Structures are given as structure tokens and as C-alpha cells.
Amino acid sequence: MASEFELSRNITIGQYVPTGSFIHRLDPRIKLLVFTILVLAIALNTSYVGNALGLLLSIYLFWASKIPVSYGLSGIKPAIPFIIILAVLQLIFQGNVFSGGTVFFEYGFILITSESIRLVIVSAVRFVEIILLSSVLTLSTSTTELTHAIQSLLSPLKKIKFPVHELSLIITIAIRFVPTFAIEMEKMMKAQASRGADFGSGEWWRIIQRTKDMLPIIIPLFNIALSRAEDLILAMESRCYTPGNERSAYSVYKALERDYLVLIIGLLLSLLLLFYPFPF
Amino acid sequence: MKGTLTVRNIVIAGVLGAVAILLGVTRLGYIPVPTAAGNATIMHIPAIIGGIMQGPIVGAIVGIIFGVSSFLNATVPLFKDPLVAILPRLFIGVVAWVVYVGIRRKSEYLAIGTAAFLGTLTNTVLVLTMAVVRGYMGAEVAWTVAITSGIPEAIVGTIVTLAVVLSWKQIGKGKKSRISED
Numbered sequence: 016m017a018s019e020f021e022l023s024r025n026i027t028i029g030q031y032v033p034t035g036s037f038i039h040r041l042d043p044r045i046k047l048l049v050f051t052i053l054v055l056a057i058a059l060n061t062s063y064v065g066n067a068l069g070l071l072l073s074i075y076l077f078w079a080s081k082i083p084v085s086y087g088l089s090g091i092k093p094a095i096p097f098i099i100i101l102a103v104l105q106l107i108f109q110g111n112v113f114s115g116g117t118v119f120f121e122y123g124f125i126l127i128t129s130e131s132i133r134l135v136i137v138s139a140v141r142f143v144e145i146i147l148l149s150s151v152l153t154l155s156t157s158t159t160e161l162t163h164a165i166q167s168l169l170s171p172l173k174k175i176k177f178p179v180h181e182l183s184l185i186i187t188i189a190i191r192f193v194p195t196f197a198i199e200m201e202k203m204m205k206a207q208a209s210r211g212a213d214f215g216s217g218e219w220w221r222i223i224q225r226t227k228d229m230l231p232i233i234i235p236l237f238n239i240a241l242s243r244a245e246d247l248i249l250a251m252e253s254r255c256y257t258p259g260n261e262r263s264a265y266s267v268y269k270a271l272e273r274d275y276l277v278l279i280i281g282l283l284l285s286l287l288l289l290f291y292p293f294p295f
Numbered sequence: 296m297k298g299t300l301t302v303r304n305i306v307i308a309g310v311l312g313a314v315a316i317l318l319g320v321t322r323l324g325y326i327p328v329p330t331a332a333g334n335a336t337i338m339h340i341p342a343i344i345g346g347i348m349q350g351p352i353v354g355a356i357v358g359i360i361f362g363v364s365s366f367l368n369a370t371v372p373l374f375k376d377p378l379v380a381i382l383p384r385l386f387i388g389v390v391a392w393v394v395y396v397g398i399r400r401k402s403e404y405l406a407i408g409t410a411a412f413l414g415t416l417t418n419t420v421l422v423l424t425m426a427v428v429r430g431y432m433g434a435e436v437a438w439t440v441a442i443t444s445g446i447p448e449a450i451v452g453t454i455v456t457l458a459v460v461l462s463w464k465q466i467g468k469g470k471k472s473r474i475s476e477d
Contacts, residue, residue, distance in 0.1 A: 054377060055377065058376050058377060058378065101431070104432065104436060105431070105432070134430060138430075138431065145376075149366075149367055153367070178300045181300045181305050182356065184305055184309070185305055185308045185309040185312065185356055185360075186309070186312070186360070187309070188305070188306060188308075188309025188310065188312070188313070189308075189309045189310070189312030189313045189315075189316060189360055190313070190316075191309075191313075192309065192310055192313035193313050193316050193317050193320070195313075196313055196314060196317050197317055197321065200317070200321070200323075229323065229337075230454075230455065230458070232323070233318075233323075233337070233455055233459075234455070234458050234459055234462065236314065236317075237314065237341075237344070237459040237463070238459070238462060238463060240310045240311065240313065240314050241307070241310065241463050243310060244306045244307050244309075244310040247306045247310070248302055248303050248306045248307075251302050251306065252302055256302055258300050258301065258302060258305060259300070
């Protein structure tokens with residue numbers, strides 16, 4: 016029972032496994048860039064061979080970063096029922112939409128073709144690949160490094176007066192406050208439960224009941240969040256923080272040769288996944 | 296765009312982003328419903344509140360944070376596609392702001408309620424459209440999801456947003472910083 020309220024335990028943001036591997040030591044800007052391109056390339060690839068390549072690549076990255084693959088697989092486990100349900104739905108209803116290829120089975124509105132089978136298999140594998148890739152990135156890069164990377168990758172946008180520094184400050188504030196709010200929420204849930212409140216244990220089909228149960232937690236959560244925001248605004252203004260001013264950073268990243276090499280390999284792989292006409 | 300982001304905008308966007316992430320990672324943002332989508336989400340509510348309270352830019356930023364966190368935490372293959380998880384979420388706060396500003400003169404309550412309702416529908420409709428475009432579900436399935444989970448979601452969203460914004464307007468009086476009052 017009590018374990019239901021330990022929200023902070025489930026929070027994996029900023030979960031960082033310092034193994035000091037090659038992947039960990041890469042320039043965070045280049046790491047973020049390469050991972051983003053790879054994820055996009057995988058999301059757009061629909062061939063069997065392409066996705067097999069992607070799967071091999073993501074497993075290789077776990078090995079190279081010396082992080083146990085079980086960390087990545089633990090993210091896939093809760094998703095298995097969804098993958099199966101989605102696969103069945105796609106198999107039954109998608110035959111007409113992706114009607115190319117050989118027809119294997121046809122009965123009423125159910126139409127199973129080689130194309131719809133491809134869709135089912137590829138979207139399941141793609142999902143596993145993207146989970147693995149995004150966990151390698153977050154497990155091997157600290158949140159500070161990530162925020163710096165975002166800021167520096169977006170910095171060309173400064174030319175068109177896009178508020179890059181402000182955006183990265185927003186992200187830092189957001190990440191900083193997640194654990195704080197989790198602790199506040201734990202307190203509120205315990206307080207409500209000690210008064211006999213019952214949340215989330217109603218039958219799963221009683222949507223309105225389950226929603227109502229959540230209101231006594233969600234509304235105070237927003238109020239706490241907004242009053243923390245007011246405090247922070249006061250604190251920042253009293254220290255004369257002015258948005259839009261030129262600022263320097265404590266740590267300055269410098270990309271080395273190996274970083275550029277990784278960037279080139281990553282770009283080539285993504286181009287291969289995006290444009291090479293795989294036979295299967 | 297210099298000067299459009301005040302200290303107040305930055306902090307409120309950050310804090311609401313934190314709430315969106317928290318609702319996602321603790322699973323409190325999901326209310327299980329028996330449909331193909333599996334869950335009705337209330338994680339988009341911070342984006343609506345951001346749009347209503349601080350304007351379209353804050354709304355869009357909170358939307359992006361929500362999108363990225365739903366992409367990173369997704370257990371449904373659908374949301375491991377950045378085009379489905381991130382892109383549609385940009386518009387939630389913007390739509391909420393447009394609706395709120397349009398109706399505000401007539402009635403504050405009506406404006407907040409309608410903004411929340413249409414903001415939630417924006418999320419449902421755009422995500423489902425992207426899902427159909429990207430081939431995760433057929434149009435029939437999408438319609439079923441839109442009706443069975445979209446409508447309860449919109450009602451829940453309206454109630455929660457109204458409660459939060461109105462209670463904040465009461466509490467927030469006299470506590471706000473004078474400099475950033477705009």
C-alpha cells in the first residue's frame with residue numbers, strides 16, 4: 016500500500032549510469048544531434064533490413080557504452096501488451112489502407128496482405144529500437160550536459176532572435192522541479208489517504224469516478240507549482256535577472272576529432288536508413 | 296522575439312513543464328479507459344493552463360516539454376514516433392490561448408472552459424490525425440478512439456482547468472511580483 020505513494024522512486028529523469036565509456040565521453044552536443052537524426056531516420060524507415068540494422072546498432076551502442084542492456088529492456092517490458100494489441104488491430108484493420116503486396120487472407124472487412132504484415136512487424140521492432148536508443152542517450156548523458164547541448168545546438172537560431180538561452184533555462188527549471196513536486200505530491204497523497212481518500216483503486220471502467228478521485232491531488236499540485244513559480248520569479252527579479260542578455264558559461268565544450276568522426280558515421284547511417292532502397 | 300519572454304513567462308513555462316513531466320512519469324496523468332488508446336490523458340492540461348495564463352509562446356513551450364516527455368516515457372509504440380508525440384502538442388496551448396482571448400470579454404468562466412475543451416480536442420484530433428497519417432491505425436479506429444476517449448478527456452480537462460485557473464486567480468491576488476506584472 017505505502018509503496019503506491021513513493022512517487023520519487025519511479026522517476027528516472029536524470030538517471031545517469033557513469034561508466035566513463037567512449038559514448039559517455041563524447042561531446043554532448045554531437046551525441047544529441049546524432050541520436051536525434053538516428054531516431055528520425057528509424058521512425059521513417061519501413062523496410063525489414065533497415066530495421067534489423069537499426070536494432071543491431073542500438074544493441075551495439077549499449078555494449079559500447081558499457082551499460083547493461085537490461086536497463087533498456089526494462090523500458091520495453093511494460094509495453095509488451097500494448098505492442099500485441101496494436102499489432103492485432105493493425106493486422107485486422109489496416110489491410111485496406113496498405114493494400115500493396117500479396118493477399119494472404121480475406122474475409123469480410125478483414126484483409127491481411129504482405130504489406131500489412133510488414134507494417135505490424137516493422138512498427139514493433141521500430142518501437143524497441145527507439146526505446147533502446149533514447150535510453151542509451153539518457154543513461155550516458157547527465158541532465159546538465161543535455162541542457163547545455165540543447166542550448167548550444169539551438170544557438171544558430173539566435174540570429175533570428177529566437178530565445179535560445181531562455182528556452183534552455185525553461186528546460187532546466189522544468190527538470191529541476193520534477194523531484195520537488197514529486198515529494199509534495201507524495202505528502203498530499205499520504206495526507207488524503209490518511210483522511211480515508213481512495214484514489215485510483217476504483218474499477219477500471221468507471222472513468223468519471225477515477226477522474227474525480229484524482230482531483231483532490233491534481234488541483235493542489237497545480238497551486239503548489241504556481242506559488243513556487245511566484246517565489247522563484249521574485250527571487251530571480253531581486254537578483255536582477257534580465258532575459259535576453261548575453262551570458263557566458265562555466266563549462267565550454269570543444270568537439271574533438273573523434274566527435275566529428277562519430278557525427279560523420281551517424282549522418283551516413285541515417286542517410287543509409289532514409290534513402291537506400293533495401294530489397295526487403 | 297527578444298523581450299517577449301519575461302522572467303514570469305520563463306518561470307511559469309518551466310514549472311508547468313515540470314508538472315507535465317511529473318504527471319507522465321508517475322502515471323497519474325493517465326486515466327485508464329477501455330479503448331484502443333488505453334488511456335485518457337490529462338498531461339496536456341499544463342499546456343492549456345500555460346496558454347491561458349501566459350499566452351501562446353508559453354503554451355507552445357509547455358506543449359513541447361509535454362511532447363518530449365511523452366516521447367521519452369512512451370510505452371505505446373504510437374508515441375515512440377516523434378512526429379506523433381511531439382509535433383501535435385505544439386498547438387494545444389496556442390489554440391487554448393486563441394479561444395480564451397476571443398471569448399474573454401463575454402465571460403471569464405466560459406472563456407476558460409471553452410479554451411480547455413477545445414485545447415483538449417486539439418490534442419486528441421491532431422495526435423489521431425498524425426497516427427492515421429503515419430499508419431498506426433485506420434480511420435475507423437481513430438474515430439472510435441476520438442469518440443470514446445476524446446470526449447471524456449475533454450470534459451475532464453475542462454473541469455480540471457477551470458478549477459485550477461479560478462483557484463489560482465483567487466490565491467494569486469496580492470502575491471504576484473510587481474515588476475513582471477504585464
